Amino acid sequence: xxxxxxxxxxxxxxxxxxxxxxxxxxxxxxxxxxxxxxxxxxxxxxxxxxxxxxxxxxxxxxxxxxxxxxxxxxxxxxxxxxxxxxxxxxxxxxxxxxxxxxxxxxxxxxxxxxxxxxxxxxxxxxxxxxxxxxxxxxxxxxxxxxxxxxxxxxxxxxxxxxxxxxxxxxxxxxxxxxxxxxxxxxxxxxxxxxxxxxxxxxxxxxxxxxxxxxxxxxxxxxxxxxxxxxxxxxxxxxxxxxxxxxxxxxxxxxxxxxxxxxxxxxxxxxxxxxxxxxxxxxxxxxxxxxxxxxxxxxxxxxxxxxxxxxxxxxxxxxxxxxxxxxxxxxxxxxxxxxxxxxxxxxxxxxxxxxxxxxxxxxxxxxxxxxxxxxxxxxxxxxxxxxxxxxxxxxxxxxxxxxxxxxxxxxxxxxxx
Amino acid sequence: xxxxxxxxxxxxxxxxxxxxxxxxxxxxxxxxxxxxxxxxxxxxxxxxxxxxxxxxxxxxxxxxxxxxxxxxxxxxxxxxxxxxxxxxxxxxxxxxxxxxxxxxxxxxxxxxxxxxxxxxxxxxxxxxxxxxxxxxxxxxxxxxxxxxxxxxxxxxxxxxxxxxxxxxxxxxxxxxxxxxxxxxxxxxxxxxxxxxxxxxxxxxxxxxxxxxxxxxxxxxxxxxxxxxxxxxxxxxxxxxxxxxxxxxxxxxxxxxxxxxx
Numbered sequence: 001x002x003x004x005x006x007x008x009x010x011x012x013x014x015x016x017x018x019x020x021x022x023x024x025x026x027x028x029x030x031x032x033x034x035x036x037x038x039x040x041x042x043x044x045x046x047x048x049x050x051x052x053x054x055x056x057x058x059x060x061x062x063x064x065x066x067x068x069x070x071x072x073x074x075x076x077x078x079x080x081x082x083x084x085x086x087x088x089x090x091x092x093x094x095x096x097x098x099x100x101x102x103x104x105x106x107x108x109x110x111x112x113x114x115x116x117x118x119x120x121x122x123x124x125x126x127x128x129x130x131x132x133x134x135x136x137x138x139x140x141x142x143x144x145x146x147x148x149x150x151x152x153x154x155x156x157x158x159x160x161x162x163x164x165x166x167x168x169x170x171x172x173x174x175x176x177x178x179x180x181x182x183x184x185x186x187x188x189x190x191x192x193x194x195x196x197x198x199x200x201x202x203x204x205x206x207x208x209x210x211x212x213x214x215x216x217x218x219x220x221x222x223x224x225x226x227x228x229x230x231x232x233x234x235x236x237x238x239x240x241x242x243x244x245x246x247x248x249x250x251x252x253x254x255x256x257x258x259x260x261x262x263x264x265x266x267x268x269x270x271x272x273x274x275x276x277x278x279x280x281x282x283x284x285x286x287x288x289x290x291x292x293x294x295x296x297x298x299x300x301x302x303x304x305x306x307x308x309x310x311x312x313x314x315x316x317x318x319x320x321x322x323x324x325x326x327x328x329x330x331x332x333x334x335x336x337x338x339x340x341x342x343x344x345x346x347x348x349x350x351x352x353x354x355x356x357x358x359x360x361x362x363x364x365x366x367x368x369x370x371x372x373x374x375x376x377x378x379x380x381x382x383x384x385x386x387x388x389x390x391x392x393x394x395x396x397x398x399x400x401x402x403x404x405x406x407x408x409x410x411x412x413x414x415x416x
Numbered sequence: 417x418x419x420x421x422x423x424x425x426x427x428x429x430x431x432x433x434x435x436x437x438x439x440x441x442x443x444x445x446x447x448x449x450x451x452x453x454x455x456x457x458x459x460x461x462x463x464x465x466x467x468x469x470x471x472x473x474x475x476x477x478x479x480x481x482x483x484x485x486x487x488x489x490x491x492x493x494x495x496x497x498x499x500x501x502x503x504x505x506x507x508x509x510x511x512x513x514x515x516x517x518x519x520x521x522x523x524x525x526x527x528x529x530x531x532x533x534x535x536x537x538x539x540x541x542x543x544x545x546x547x548x549x550x551x552x553x554x555x556x557x558x559x560x561x562x563x564x565x566x567x568x569x570x571x572x573x574x575x576x577x578x579x580x581x582x583x584x585x586x587x588x589x590x591x592x593x594x595x596x597x598x599x600x601x602x603x604x605x606x607x608x609x610x611x612x613x614x615x616x617x618x619x620x621x622x623x624x625x626x627x628x629x630x631x632x633x634x635x636x637x638x639x640x641x642x643x644x645x646x647x648x649x650x651x652x653x654x655x656x657x658x659x660x661x662x663x664x665x666x667x668x669x670x671x672x673x674x675x676x677x
Contacts, residue, residue: 143603143605145475145482145601146486146601285555286553288600289593289600290596294590
């Protein structure tokens with residue numbers, strides 16, 4: 001069982017009336033709400049938090065890509081990964097990931113991720129999300145109907161750029177290159193582990209399974225709702241006759257650990273409230289017709305084209321529409337919060353029912369300050385992680401990096 | 417009764433679903449961004465004087481092959497081959513919204529293939545100071561109501577009626593999403609694929625029709641289209657939104673029939 005510490009890097013100073021006066025935290029969030037001085041503080045504190053997670057023994061530290069987004073302030077996750085590569089030495093650097101359809105040419109991803117893998121001594125996990133409609137279609141202007149096809153083509157180009165020993169030409173529909181010859185190449189051979197973060201698209205299940213990539217589901221709506229989506233992935237593997245190795249699945253859960261259940265609520269409820277009220281205040285209009293296939297829309301079996309213009313309500317929307325209190329969010333599993341014993345028990349349930357070998361935890365939520373984040377993270381590392389480590393150790397894990405040994409590494413020189 | 421056919425184009429790479437009705441000189445109707453799964457009854461008066469062809473564009477109805485169309489160029493050549501397959505040497509063409517965009521593109525690319533041209537609320541040009549609304553981002557209620565000058569009156573005439581059967585209603589929603597997704601391939605994020613560089617080539621007699629209250633494509637674009645097409649005439653229909661053929665059917669059809677006669 002491996003544990004990964006995930007950051008979204010939310011803005012912490014959205015006004016109290018944000019969700020009633022503004023239409024969306026994403027795409028059109030007013031830029032006059034952003035104070036770069038606050039940005040300076042929180043970027044540096046957030047990087048401290050990720051580095052702390054490495055120090056206390058997490059197996060991976062995760063960054064991700066969003067655009068024009070006040071709850072996810074990493075338009076370039078690779079910049080964050082670069083600084084983490086120098087300031088950490090143990091944890092995998094999980095870039096989850098680069099939305100491949102947005103890079104022109106996509107060899108940029110092959111280059112930057114190879115740089116990250118080389119700088120970090122082979123610690124990179126390369127995440128390839130198709131991306132959200134908000135990021136790809138609305139912020140980056142891609143016609144929704146072509147995003148997946150463009151993604152597929154970019155993926156093929158990147159994998160060939162990493163693995164080909166020869167200069168080659170690439171005549172794609174979206175990218176044409178006469179000379180592809182990516183320098184540098186990754187340390188990990190034939191390439192870093194590939195993780196695919198998904199949102200329940202049936203195409204992504206099959207696509208990931210056939211390529212032997214890790215499929216992960218990032219849920220803001222909790223494990224009870226996510227279980228059916230993960231089950232859809234297991235069913236796909238069954239259909240394709242692929243072994244049930246838990247290490248090929250990742251799952252992200254919102255987690256808070258405190259000394260007692262009561263303290264968790266007292267200290268952290270306000271930050272959870274900020275997360276759901278403000279960070280999840282995504283306008284109803286950002287579904288993009290053509291982004292999700294009709295097959296995926298059908299598979300959801302839920303009302304279509306109502307709440308959002310094309311995306312049927314997934315777990316996140318369900319959580320937002322049905323839960324208002326700390327108690328309701330705990331009962332529904334949207335967040336797992338409480339004493340180490342409480343968190344352990346529920347995570348056992350998560351790990352066993354979903355059969356996941358890679359658990360990502362989102363522990364900084366909304367405007368949660370650094371000292372609270374570090375405390376919860378440390379309790380998780382000391383009081384929760386060791387009790388769950390044993391799960392699935394009998395399975396091979398080829399979805400986790402095999403970095404250089406310490407004696408092969410060059411450590412950054414101390415700063416005088 | 418309309419006839420429904422499936423026409424193979426480019427050796428079957430595309431299957432085009434085509435509805436036909438009437439007799440007389442040929443008129444091709446190219447639909448807009450709404451679902452297109454059956455013969456539109458508002459065309460009946462036109463079909464009493466003309467033979468009307470109404471194809472579903474690729475990705476709409478049962479027409480296939482959208483994945484083989486990547487650019488406006490591809491879409492133009494597809495439609496030229498559709499004209500060939502239907503044996504239409506020089507039909508009059510009526511286009512609505514995206515269909516009008518395609519009609520204008522055909523007439524600009526091959527002026528000799530188009531008789532008279534009727535553009536109803538066309539997209540394809542862009543004015544910085546009057547952006548075409550992002551109708552792809554409309555939620556369902558907005559999408560339905562914004563199509564009309566007077567949605568309540570349209571509702572009372574049954575024009576907004578949704579299927580009562582839950583399953584049918586769901587299928588209609590999916591068809592709406594599918595249709596918009598198909599149209600978005602040529603309209604997203606800005607509905608401008610360079611028509612402004614070609615539109616001057618249109619030599620067909622052209623009628624531009626616009627609902628005065630169109631909330632999908634602003635009527636402010638009417639004069640721009642008119643100025644861009646030599647000799648064209650612009651008629652704005654009061655009491656009508658994006659669907660003047662349904663909201664003011666008599667006035668709309670009178671304009672069209674007079675122009676084509």
